Amino acid sequence: MKVTIDQDKCVASGQCVVAAADVFDQRDEDGIVVLLNPDPPAEQAADVRHAAVVCPALAIHIED
Amino acid sequence: MTSTLNPAEIPEYPMARAKGCPFDPPPALQAKQAEGPLSKVRLWDGSTPWVVTRYAEQRALLADPRVSSDITRPGYPSPAPLNGSSPISFILMDDPEHARLRRMVTAPFTIKRVEAMRPAVQKIVDDLIDDLLAGPKPVDLVTAFALPVPSLVICELLGVPYADHDFFQENSKTIINREASTEQRAAALGHLGGYLHNLLDEKLANPGDDLLSGLTERIKTGELSQRDAAGIGVLLLIAGHETTANMIALGTLALLENPGQLALLRDTEDPKLVSSAVEELLRYLHITHNGRRRLALEDIELDGQIIRAGDGLIMANDIGNRDPDAFPDPDRLDIQRDARHHVAFGFGVHQCLGQPLARMELQVVYSTLYKRIPTLRLAADLEEIPFKHDGSVYGVYSLPVTW
Numbered sequence: 001m002k003v004t005i006d007q008d009k010c011v012a013s014g015q016c017v018v019a020a021a022d023v024f025d026q027r028d029e030d031g032i033v034v035l036l037n038p039d040p041p042a043e044q045a046a047d048v049r050h051a052a053v054v055c056p057a058l059a060i061h062i063e064d
Numbered sequence: 065m066t067s068t069l070n071p072a073e074i075p076e077y078p079m080a081r082a083k084g085c086p087f088d089p090p091p092a093l094q095a096k097q098a099e100g101p102l103s104k105v106r107l108w109d110g111s112t113p114w115v116v117t118r119y120a121e122q123r124a125l126l127a128d129p130r131v132s133s134d135i136t137r138p139g140y141p142s143p144a145p146l147n148g149s150s151p152i153s154f155i156l157m158d159d160p161e162h163a164r165l166r167r168m169v170t171a172p173f174t175i176k177r178v179e180a181m182r183p184a185v186q187k188i189v190d191d192l193i194d195d196l197l198a199g200p201k202p203v204d205l206v207t208a209f210a211l212p213v214p215s216l217v218i219c220e221l222l223g224v225p226y227a228d229h230d231f232f233q234e235n236s237k238t239i240i241n242r243e244a245s246t247e248q249r250a251a252a253l254g255h256l257g258g259y260l261h262n263l264l265d266e267k268l269a270n271p272g273d274d275l276l277s278g279l280t281e282r283i284k285t286g287e288l289s290q291r292d293a294a295g296i297g298v299l300l301l302i303a304g305h306e307t308t309a310n311m312i313a314l315g316t317l318a319l320l321e322n323p324g325q326l327a328l329l330r331d332t333e334d335p336k337l338v339s340s341a342v343e344e345l346l347r348y349l350h351i352t353h354n355g356r357r358r359l360a361l362e363d364i365e366l367d368g369q370i371i372r373a374g375d376g377l378i379m380a381n382d383i384g385n386r387d388p389d390a391f392p393d394p395d396r397l398d399i400q401r402d403a404r405h406h407v408a409f410g411f412g413v414h415q416c417l418g419q420p421l422a423r424m425e426l427q428v429v430y431s432t433l434y435k436r437i438p439t440l441r442l443a444a445d446l447e448e449i450p451f452k453h454d455g456s457v458y459g460v461y462s463l464p465v466t467w
Contacts, residue, residue, distance in 0.1 A: 009413075011163075011166065011170075011413050011414075011415060012166075012167070012170040012173070012174070012417075013409075013415050013416075013417075013419060013420075014173070014174060014175045014178075014419070014420045015419075017174075017175040018175060018420075019404075021175075026174045026175060026176065028171065028174070028176070029171055030167050030170050030171055031170035031171055031173060031174040032167075032170075050404070050405075053405055054404060054405055056126075056127070056409075056410070056411045056412055056413070056415035057127075057412070057413055057415075058127055
């Protein structure tokens with residue numbers, strides 16, 4: 001699984017952090033998404049997929 | 065096709081809920097959803113925008129850059145007559161101005177910052193329950209608990225004196241009452257706008273460690289006008305207390321009416337089940353029952369029909385959260401289901417800014433109130449409870465409870 005993010009589209013809803021805190025974080029100054037791990041292990045795949053589903057700005061992209 | 069409909073057959077929106085089903089969306093809206101994702105409705109001004117009733121189509125349109133939130137555009141399906149002098153903040157604007165203003169206030173709502181507030185919120189909730197238990201009963205849960213919790217929290221976050229709560233709660237109630245006159249609503253908005261403007265004057269002179277003081281830094285650098293800052297303050301103050309208060313009171317009523325679900329929540333020590341219950345109650349109750357209003361900027365093809373540029377769009381997310389394709393057996397309250405993909409906070413770039421705070425407050429309330437008062441029950445018949453049928457945010461005006 002390969003994860004990419006689009007910080008320009010991000011609206012800082014924080015839902016990705018709730019879904020997969022090992023993969024996503026937020027910048028302190030404005031809450032915009034930070035990618036901690038672009039290549040998450042298989043056991044985190046479901047959480048990362050959920051993060052992409054609930055991201056309101058469609059700012060998370062996943063390639064398998 | 066809808067275009068061949070006799071104009072008299074186009075139903076009015078918003079629609080009425082069924083008697084005896086206070087938690088369910090209007091039956092006419094359910095019927096529309098069963099027919100298809102798109103149909104026409106008639107508004108207060110005679111205009112006939114589209115109402116979008118299905119989950120997938122609502123999400124697609126709310127995330128579509130060809131769809132505008134700009135209330136000043138001709139054809140925007142406004143819930144009430146516009147009042148030109150009232151402050152309009154970023155929820156009714158498009159990017160890039162929307163994003164510019166929104167990003168000025170996102171920092172206090174990050175997951176980290178909100179989690180750091182959890183102990184303080186727990187203390188607020190514990191103290192209010194101490195007062196409830198020491199006071200007379202029956203008691204109105206709305207005034208004694210549901211309104212104070214989020215009001216105290218948002219006051220602390222914004223830097224608004226809680227002593228002014230009667231003033232801002234009353235004006236907020238008028239602003240979101242869909243039966244209030246344009247004049248009443250404009251006056252209430254004017255009162256709150258003036259109040260925030262004065263508060264910003266004080267913070268400019270003596271800044272503290274709160275969100276409004278943070279905005280004064282941007283006023284000083286010229287990034288933000290004081291009028292826009294006051295507009296943001298009004299938006300966050302209203303959205304910060306009224307919505308969560310309704311979720312606390314209406315959520316409690318829904319749980320009291322579903323004792324099996326209440327018992328599950330009361331008896332659990334699992335924060336995952338508490339968090340799941342919050343998501344399910346957000347989905348099931350969907351308190352913003354006025355629809356999310358938008359305008360098509362270009363022709364958009366959907367479900368074999370063409371939404372024309374200039375057509376109004378109403379995303380009825382209350383019925384979207386009851387779409388059986390997204391939530392099996394949607395009319396059942398089930399705190400163990402995975403409801404995290406609900407659209408109670410909307411979708412797209414306008415999705416609720418305060419959602420991490422709302423979730424945390426509700427998690428604290430739902431995991432504390434029923435444990436500390438396990439015999440909590442209604443002190444009136446369900447038929448006697450005054451529901452906010454006239455509010456753009458749904459809930460109850462009062463909730464008499466005892467134990």
